[in-house]
Amino acid sequence: MKLLFNIAWTHVSARVRQTLVGMAGVAMGVGFTIMMAGLMQGSQIDFLRQLVDTMPHITVDDERRSVPTQPAEQEYAAVQMADIANVGKRPGIKYPESVMSSLRSWIPGDVTPSVATSAIIDHGGARIGITLTGIDPRREVQVSKLASQMREGKLDDLSRAPNGIIVGEALAEKLGVKTGNTVLLVGGQGTRLNSTVAGLFRSGLKRVDESQIYSLAGTAQLMMGQSGVVNQLRLRLNDPMSAQKVAAQVEAQTGYRSVSWQEANADLLSTFTVRDFIVLTVMGAMLLTSSFATYNIISTITHEKRQDIAIMKSLGMREYAVRRIFIIESIIIGVVGILFGWILGYLLCYGWSKITIFNPLTGTTVPLQIYYSAMHYVIAGGISLLCCAGAAYFPARKATRVHPVDIIRGAS
Amino acid sequence: MTEVALQAVELVRRIEGVVSHTLVNGIDLAVNKGEFVAITGPSGSGKSSLLYLLGLLDAPSEGEIMICGQPTSKLSETERADVRLTKCGFVFQFHFLLPEFTSLDNVLLPMRAAGRMTEGEMRERGLTLLGSLGLGEHANKRPNQLSGGQRQRVAIARALANRPEIIVADEPTGALDTASTEQVFSILRDIADQGQTVVVVTHDPALAARADRRIHIVDGKIQEITEQGSGELVCEAVS
Ligand SMILES: Nc1ncnc2c1ncn2[C@@H]1O[C@H](COP(=O)(O)OP(=O)(O)OP(=O)(O)O)[C@@H](O)[C@H]1O
Ligand SMILES: [Mg+2]
Numbered sequence: 164m165k166l167l168f169n170i171a172w173t174h175v176s177a178r179v180r181q182t183l184v185g186m187a188g189v190a191m192g193v194g195f196t197i198m199m200a201g202l203m204q205g206s207q208i209d210f211l212r213q214l215v216d217t218m219p220h221i222t223v224d225d226e227r228r229s230v231p232t233q234p235a236e237q238e239y240a241a242v243q244m245a246d247i248a249n250v251g252k253r254p255g256i257k258y259p260e261s262v263m264s265s266l267r268s269w270i271p272g273d274v275t276p277s278v279a280t281s282a283i284i285d286h287g288g289a290r291i292g293i294t295l296t297g298i299d300p301r302r303e304v305q306v307s308k309l310a311s312q313m314r315e316g317k318l319d320d321l322s323r324a325p326n327g328i329i330v331g332e333a334l335a336e337k338l339g340v341k342t343g344n345t346v347l348l349v350g351g352q353g354t355r356l357n358s359t360v361a362g363l364f365r366s367g368l369k370r371v372d373e374s375q376i377y378s379l380a381g382t383a384q385l386m387m388g389q390s391g392v393v394n395q396l397r398l399r400l401n402d403p404m405s406a407q408k409v410a411a412q413v414e415a416q417t418g419y420r421s422v423s424w425q426e427a428n429a430d431l432l433s434t435f436t437v438r439d440f441i442v443l444t445v446m447g448a449m450l451l452t453s454s455f456a457t458y459n460i461i462s463t464i465t466h467e468k469r470q471d472i473a474i475m476k477s478l479g480m481r482e483y484a485v486r487r488i489f490i491i492e493s494i495i496i497g498v499v500g501i502l503f504g505w506i507l508g509y510l511l512c513y514g515w516s517k518i519t520i521f522n523p524l525t526g527t528t529v530p531l532q533i534y535y536s537a538m539h540y541v542i543a544g545g546i547s548l549l550c551c552a553g554a555a556y557f558p559a560r561k562a563t564r565v566h567p568v569d570i571i572r573g574a575s
Numbered sequence: 576m577t578e579v580a581l582q583a584v585e586l587v588r589r590i591e592g593v594v595s596h597t598l599v600n601g602i603d604l605a606v607n608k609g610e611f612v613a614i615t616g617p618s619g620s621g622k623s624s625l626l627y628l629l630g631l632l633d634a635p636s637e638g639e640i641m642i643c644g645q646p647t648s649k650l651s652e653t654e655r656a657d658v659r660l661t662k663c664g665f666v667f668q669f670h671f672l673l674p675e676f677t678s679l680d681n682v683l684l685p686m687r688a689a690g691r692m693t694e695g696e697m698r699e700r701g702l703t704l705l706g707s708l709g710l711g712e713h714a715n716k717r718p719n720q721l722s723g724g725q726r727q728r729v730a731i732a733r734a735l736a737n738r739p740e741i742i743v744a745d746e747p748t749g750a751l752d753t754a755s756t757e758q759v760f761s762i763l764r765d766i767a768d769q770g771q772t773v774v775v776v777t778h779d780p781a782l783a784a785r786a787d788r789r790i791h792i793v794d795g796k797i798q799e800i801t802e803q804g805s806g807e808l809v810c811e812a813v814s
Contacts, residue, residue, distance in 0.1 A: 166687040173675035474671045477632055478733070479660025480688045481653050568633045571667060572623070 167484060170475075171491040174464050181463065185456045186500040189551065192453020193504025193543045196446045198511035200539040203442050205532035207435060214431070216308045217366040218424045219397035220272065220406045223413055224279065225256045226420045253280075255392035262417055263396060270409060272400035273305040276393040278383035284330075284376065285347040286338040293334070293374050295348070296395070297383025306399040309364060309377065315342045316362025326382050327361035331372035335363050350386040358382065450546045457493050457500075458554035465489055465562035472563055473570035486556075486563040493555030494548065501544040508540065579644070580608040580740050580772040581629060586638035588624055588795075598624035599635070600795035606774060608740070611767035613786035614776045621795040622776045623745050629774060630663045630743040631655045643740055660689055664734030666744035670726035672718040678705060678729045679714040685736040704732040708762060724755025731762055735771075742766060744775040748782065760785065 175182045256262060259276045266274050278297035283290050300318040304310050310318050314332055321327040328348075330340065340346055340360050348356045358378065366372055384390045398413070400406055406423035414421040425432060465472070475485050512533045519528040581604075588599040598621045606612050614622050627633035628640060631647060634655075640647050642662055647655065659665075672681045682701040686692055692700070705714050708728040718726050727747060734742055744763065748756035760782050767773040767787070775786070783789050789801040 166684070169680075170673070170675075173673075177675060470671070471673055474673065475684075475688075476656065477659065477665055477671075478685050478688070479656050479658070479663075481656045484688070566633075568627050571627075571632075571671075 167488045168491055171488045171495060174468065174488070175492050175495055178460070178464070181460050182496055185460045185496040186503060188453045188456030189497055189500025189547055190503035190507055192450045193501050193547050194507030194511055196449055196543040196547075197505070197508025197539050198515065199442065199446055199449075200543070201508075201512040201533045201535060202515060202531070203438075204534035204536070204539075207438075208534055209532040213367045214428060215403040215424060217312070217368050217371055218427065219306055220400045220403050220424050221398035221410045221413060221421055222427065223256070223396040223398065223417060223419050223421045225254050225394040227418065253387065253389065253392060253394045255389070255394045256396065256417075256419060259393040259396065262419075265416070266396070266398070266413060270398060270400065270413070271402065271405070272398055272409075274396050274398045275299060275302040275306045276380070277395045277397055278380045278387070278393060279395040280383055280387045281351065282386055283349040284334075284338065285349060286340050286344070289338050290349075291334065291337065291374075293376050295328075295376055295378060295383050295386060297378050297380035299380055306397045312364045312366050314363045314365050318362070320361040321377070321379050324359035324361040326356055326358035326385075327378065328358045328382070329362045329364055329377040330360055331375055332363045332365040333369065333372035334374065334376070335360070337373070348386060350388070352388045354386050354388055356382070356386055446543070447546065450543065451550050453500075453547065454497070454550035454554040457496050457551045458558065460496065461489050461493050461555040462558040464492065465558045469562065469565065470570055473565060473567040476563070476565075477567040477571065482563050486559045489559035489562070490552055490555045493551045497548050497551030500551075501547055504547070505540050505544065508543070578608040579605050580610070580642070581606040581774070582641040582644075583625075583629060584639045584641070586625070586628055586640065587636050588621075588628055588633065589636040597795055599628060601638075602792075602795075602797055604790065604797070606741075606772055608772055609767060609770045611764060611773045611785075611787045612775070613783040613789045614774065614792060615778070615780070615783050615789060616792035616798075620792045622792055624795070625792065626743050626745050626774065626776055630665055630741075631659050632665070660685060661737050662740050664737070664739040664742045666727070666730050666734050666742065666747045668746040668749040670718065670723075670730040672726060672729055672733070674718055677715045677717055678710060678721065678732075681718070681729055682732045682736055685733060689737050691737075701732075701736070704735055705729070708732050709758075722755075724751050724758060727751060727755065727759055728762065731759065735766065739771070741772045741774065744773070746776050746778065748777065748779065756782070 256276075263274050263276060276299070280295050280297075282293055282295045284293050300321050303318055309329075313329070316329065318329070321329065326348075328346070330338075335341070338346070342360050342362060344360050345357055346360060348354075348358055350356070364372075364377075380393075381390075384392055398409070400409060403424065407425050410421040410423040410426070413419075472485055476482065512535065515531050516533045517530065519530050521528050583602050583604040586599055586602040586604075587597065590596045590598060600621070602625060614625065616622050624633070628635050631640065631642070635648070638648075642658060647658065650658065672678075673684065676684070679698070679701050682704055683697050686697040686700065702711075702714060705711060708731060710725060710728055710732065713721060713725055713729075718729070721729065727750075731747070734744075742763070747763070748759050751759060756779070763773050763775060764785060777783050784803065787803060789803060790797055791799040791801070
């Protein structure tokens with residue numbers, strides 16, 4: 164092995180310029196891959212953090228996931244129970260306080276009751292369908308970051324204004340309303356309610372900012388025409404990532420449909436998967452391309468060293484040992500290139516993190532989010548090394564297959 | 576009794592192609608241990624081709640080569656490489672040294688590839704070999720810093736590195752001046768006298784005359800074998 168390494172070393176060290184080009188190729192591939200991975204994952208994590216901050220981690224509502232089979236249906240298949248699901252009045256969650264206290268006893272987080280209904284908001288002829296969530300401002304801090312997302316007014320202002328509501332900034336812009344304006348809410352039952360805009364919030368999630376408004380629980384119940392009803396529990400967990408598991412447990416315990424934030428945003432998250440796939444493909448292609456210079460060098464060396472290959476084989480060195488020389492050469496180039504690539508990748512990430520962009524969540528300019536992970540370095544390096552070894556293998560195999568006699572005859 | 580180091584049995588080497596060509600056409604030959612055999616013949620008669628077969632560099636189309644009594648026709652390419660490494664030493668007309676390596680490193684190459692000695696032992700043997708071939712002070716020079724004769728002697732030292740039973744040399748003096756030719760030949764003669772078997776192809780009749788046996792080849796066949804040992808000439812016509 165030492166012999167093979169020695170021979171390999173003489174070959175690469177005799178071609179400083181070519182070797183440096185190869186190393187630069189590998190370094191750039193690895194560096195840019197690390198940069199891309201850091202940027203992509205940084206922005207993704209940033210986005211997820213926003214999502215997790217804004218959405219309740221689990222929403223329990225008063226619907227069953229599927230209508231339970233009725234006993235009569237089991238007995239007599241002929242008896243059809245049509246339209247079991249409620250259309251008119253929502254049943255609400257039965258004994259919400261006791262459900263909540265039993266949940267509080269085991270969930271790693273907190274829970275608050277709320278009242279959710281849909282309505283149409285009407286201001287000067289502009290009508291937009293929205294989701295109205297009736298909350299308890301004092302308990303809201305336990306389950307959402309709404310308080311910190313307020314751009315105008317405070318949560319407590321809900322109780323001060325008559326039928327106060329808090330509106331997303333984007334929605335307010337669409338309607339052309341300002342804090343203190345009065346708007347008309349039209350409920351499903353035909354309820355009409357004049358309410359006052361008590362504040363504006365901005366979550367950074369377009370969907371929420373354009374169609375979600377908050378009021379006191381009482382106001383929402385008034386809209387539904389069902390006083391005292393609680394039809395939604397919102398949970399916040401210490402570990403947002405455990406939401407799916409906890410939601411399943413909550414559903415099993417309470418029988419109410421429990422939706423984790425992951426489930427609620429499945430469409431968004433699935434676009435992440437597609438994005439990840441695309442990015443991974445691009446990064447793989449980048450690493451592969453970066454090893455082309457290495458392929459070129461090894462091809463050149465094996466071509467120039469045809470005679471040496473024939474000599475080594477004729478002296479009795481085994482074919483795979485001779486082949487290994489060239490793979491070692493490529494690995495030398497690869498390893499040095501990867502080391503420089505790591506440095507380059509780190510510097511690029513560092514450089515990007517100094518660039519600030521406008522953040523719609525806070526309305527301020529913040530640095531680009533970069534995710535630093537040793538895994539990025541290990542994976543980019545590993546794949547790059549494999550590509551280099553592969554790039555050397557094929558020309559080396561071709562060159563070392565030659566019959567020494569053919570070369571020796573040709574040379575003498 | 577004398578031991579046979581190298582034996583060829585009905586050796587045929589054919590090149591298949593649009594026009595098939597027979598390079599070696601049925602050669603039977605036995606070379607004893609410690610014997611110095613010279614192969615002569617006109618250009619294109621198949622001397623090199625025969626030598627490649629005897630040194631296991633090339634595989635025969637038909638026939639068998641036995642090295643120290645071991646048949647080789649069934650060996651895999653890797654096993655043939657191992658035999659070449661340890662049992663056959665090659666010297667070509669062109670020195671074929673690795674240009675980046677010093678004389679010593681070139682001589683060490685087969686020993687390192689075989690890996691049967693410690694680095695210290697290998698260096699010692701390498702220096703001894705170079706010294707015995709008069710290259711003591713050239714051990715650390717690279718091939719392009721040596722004369723043609725010196726390079727050829729390094730190549731001989733390399734061929735001897737793993738103490739092979741058999742040394743095959745294809746016109747080792749073809750590119751050398753008279754003085755170097757003389758030097759190289761007496762080295763080969765000494766090697767044979769020390770018990771290693773030497774088969775050498777040469778065009779030089781004066782040199783061929785110094786071999787124990789002379790084999791004249793024409794058109795891939797042995798035309799004449801001349802025993803020259805101990806002064807008396809035994810002529811024997813084959814074919
Ligand atoms: N690959 C090949 N295809 C066809 N013919 C070949 C091939 N290799 C060698 N020959 C032919 O085989 C014959 C024998 O070649 P070889 O090299 O053994 O001759 P030689 O006796 O060593 O000649 P020289 O003294 O010139 O070195 C020559 O006529 C040569 O042209
Ligand atoms: Mg020849």
